[in-house]
Amino acid sequence: MTNTDLADTDLADTDLADTELTDDGRATTGRAATGVAATGVGDTGTGTVAVPQTELLRVEGLGLSFPRPGGGRRVRVLDDVDLSVRAGELVGVIGETGSGKTTLARAIAGLGAPDAGRVLLDGVDISRLRGRAQRDFRRSGALQFVFQDPLRALDPDLTIGASIAEGLAITGTGTRASRAEQVSDALRRVGLDPAVADRLPAQISGGQRQRASIARAVIGRPRLLLCDEPVSALDASNRNHILRLLDGLRRQLEVGIVLISHDLSSLAGIADRVVVLYRGRVVEDGPIADVFSRPQHPYTALLIASAPSVRRQDRLDPASLRPAAGADPGADSDSDGAARRSAGGCVFAHRCRFATHACAETPPRRAVAGRPAGEWAAACHHVETWRDQVTGSTAILKESSA
Numbered sequence: 001m002t003n004t005d006l007a008d009t010d011l012a013d014t015d016l017a018d019t020e021l022t023d024d025g026r027a028t029t030g031r032a033a034t035g036v037a038a039t040g041v042g043d044t045g046t047g048t049v050a051v052p053q054t055e056l057l058r059v060e061g062l063g064l065s066f067p068r069p070g071g072g073r074r075v076r077v078l079d080d081v082d083l084s085v086r087a088g089e090l091v092g093v094i095g096e097t098g099s100g101k102t103t104l105a106r107a108i109a110g111l112g113a114p115d116a117g118r119v120l121l122d123g124v125d126i127s128r129l130r131g132r133a134q135r136d137f138r139r140s141g142a143l144q145f146v147f148q149d150p151l152r153a154l155d156p157d158l159t160i161g162a163s164i165a166e167g168l169a170i171t172g173t174g175t176r177a178s179r180a181e182q183v184s185d186a187l188r189r190v191g192l193d194p195a196v197a198d199r200l201p202a203q204i205s206g207g208q209r210q211r212a213s214i215a216r217a218v219i220g221r222p223r224l225l226l227c228d229e230p231v232s233a234l235d236a237s238n239r240n241h242i243l244r245l246l247d248g249l250r251r252q253l254e255v256g257i258v259l260i261s262h263d264l265s266s267l268a269g270i271a272d273r274v275v276v277l278y279r280g281r282v283v284e285d286g287p288i289a290d291v292f293s294r295p296q297h298p299y300t301a302l303l304i305a306s307a308p309s310v311r312r313q314d315r316l317d318p319a320s321l322r323p324a325a326g327a328d329p330g331a332d333s334d335s336d337g338a339a340r341r342s343a344g345g346c347v348f349a350h351r352c353r354f355a356t357h358a359c360a361e362t363p364p365r366r367a368v369a370g371r372p373a374g375e376w377a378a379a380c381h382h383v384e385t386w387r388d389q390v391t392g393s394t395a396i397l398k399e400s401s402a
């Protein structure tokens with residue numbers, strides 16, 4: 001199943017973001033290049049960054065809302081979101097449709113004005129850049145997008161080589177010959193033959209197009225890659241290749257990667273940490289191996305239980321995590337989810353089997369869930385006790401019978 005199956009109806013299924021992203025995605029390439037050494041795609045996993053240490057991105061208390069069509073109270077889409085990414089680290093962002101993943105990536109990139117919070121890249125608050133400073137930052141190419149559809153980054157009428165070199169050309173980096181050399185290097189780095197530079201996007205396969213869009217994103221040596229469902233349109237084989245490519249690039253280039261994905265199992269293979277969004281709030285974040293093997297928030301548990309492809313010893317039965325038939329957790333019994341959220345209770349209370357009055361009334365604080373301290377936390381009042389209520393042999397599905 002996909003996460004869409006879990007979607008809340010009041011916040012799901014609208015994608016109003018494409019046009020602006022396409023334009024900005026194209027405009028933000030072109031950081032002054034320092035050259036991209038060709039080592040080939042086969043080098044994945046042999047990188048230079050064993051343990052990512054330097055904090056690269058810090059998102060603090062990010063809030064963002066959209067006007068409601070026809071007026072009235074704004075729709076809050078991100079609420080008090082914290083996130084951090086170190087150089088060379090790959091952080092997955094998961095959550096069902098409409099949970100705010102794309103909005104978060106856009107807000108990090110400065111597309112869409114946050115109501116609250118800040119976004120620090122290398123210590124600089126990029127959410128407050130305006131005018132020339134903002135333009136210079138975008139032209140620097142320090143932050144790049146990789147989209148689900150590579151044609152959002154590759155102009156169908158330009159050769160692959162011209163698209164990849166576009167940012168360098170805009171900033172006047174190097175000579176035509178040196179730019180062509182950099183394009184060849186970037187293509188080799190993503191596992192493509194440099195001869196692909198002369199083709200149009202329509203003349204290569206979907207997997208090759210996605211590689212080319214990644215070459216375009218990394219040619220200027222960005223600090224941060226924001227990858228929004230980069231493999232969900234690809235077949236299984238290409239999906240694995242692209243994921244391994246991203247994994248290799250973050251090690252070789254020390255680029256931080258935020259990877260939005262519906263496919264939990266592919267994240268499990270490469271991400272260091274994962275951030276779980278529910279209705280625009282971070283409900284859990286931590287090392288992906290820990291979170292996936294013993295989720296601390298009931299929502300994370302439901303998400304993982306509903307994704308049989310995530311391998312683990314014992315899998316909870318999704319039914320054991322949903323409210324019992326006829327039960328009314330009572331936290332969100334009015335139909336207006338936004339009102340309930342602004343009232344301050346837990347955003348997940350109305351769908352949570354373990355919700356109590358406290359969940360309906362009081363926002364849960366981020367509770368430390370495990371080691372290392374501060375690295376793994378869940379926003380749940382019952383983080384230490386809800387699992388005890390998942391009882392009975394039917395609650396645990398052995399992998400063999402799943």
Ligand SMILES: Nc1ncnc2c1ncn2[C@@H]1O[C@H](COP(=O)(O)OP(=O)(O)OP(=O)(O)O)[C@@H](O)[C@H]1O
Binds near residue numbers: 011095096
């Ligand atoms: N420009 C906009 N104006 C109004 N509402 C918007 C806008 N962009 C997004 N939204 C709403 O914000 C919410 C979050 O959308 P977003 O695309 O960030 O979710 P998502 O988690 O990325 O979903 P998906 O997995 O389907 O891509 C949705 O309810 C969406 O309808």
